[in-house]
Amino acid sequence: MMQEWYMPIQRSKPAVKTITVTGQGTIITKPDTVIITLGVRTEHKNVHEALAENAKRANAMIHALKAIGVREENIDTASFSIYPKYDYSNGNAALIGYEVEHIFDITVKDPKSVGNIYDTAVQNGANIARHIQFRLANEQPYYQQALSLAVKNAKEKAIVIARTLGLPLHDIPIQVTEESVAPSIPRTPSSIATLAASKAVTPIQTQDIIITATVQAVFPY
Known part of the structure; x- marks a missing residue:
């Protein structure tokens, strides 16, 4: 008796049509920590x-900063250098002395006190x-807010595209990819300046910190 074999017909599922968008969220806030390099x-x-x-001047500066509330652990040596100095006149290099440079990073938890810290440091060496x-x-809470805004921005973009094209968009994405973006931290120009003591408190204007998050989202329709 002849046997008959039946192969099931494989029907391919229709490909899911999607819209891919990039969303961005930004949070602008004031700094709560300042690092002074002097x-x-x-x-x-x-x-x-x-x-x-x-050493005498550096120790006097550190002592004065501690006296106005700067903690010792917030005063760190950034670099320490000794440079020979030469006179190159008449085509010869003659050693005429030495230059010693001691640079500190001072972490300030109260941005409003930066001007006073500058003045105190200058007045003491x-x-x-x-x-x-x-x-x-702590940047994380701000970044999470920016990330939430980025997801909402991606959804809004997808909805606008779908409405414009008359597509039946599903507003829940099938894929969301976080694209890391480093926060933008404004700085004053990295230039070397010679300080002179002043009777008035140095006005230091704090700059905004901009934290940005970016996501790529895929929406089906």
Whole structure:
């Protein structure tokens, strides 16, 4: 008796049609932490004298900063350098002395006190200013807000596209991909300046911090 075999017909599922959009969310906030980079530069014909003078001025600055409430753990050495100085006149290089530079990073938890900290440092030995960094102690809550806005922005874009084209969009995405974006942290220019003591408190204007999140979302229709 002949057997008959029946092969089931495989019917391919129709491909899901999708709209892919990019959403972006931005949060603008004020910094709660400031890192000041400043220091002490001394010069002398004798390297030991240059070192001794630098240490004296640096210690006086640190003591004064601690006296106005800056914690010792928030004062860190960023760099320490000794440079020989030469006179290149008449085509010859003659050693004429040494320059010692001690640079500190000072972390300030109260942005309003930055001007006073600058003035105190200058009045007690600091004569170099480099840059100021405005930061957030904890960026994560702000980034999460920006991420939520990015998802909403992606959904709004998809809805606009679908309505414009007359498509029956499903407003729940089948895929969402987070694209990491580093927060933009404004800084003052990284230039070296020589500081001079002033009777008025140095006005330091805090800059906004911009935190951005970006996602790519795929919506079916």
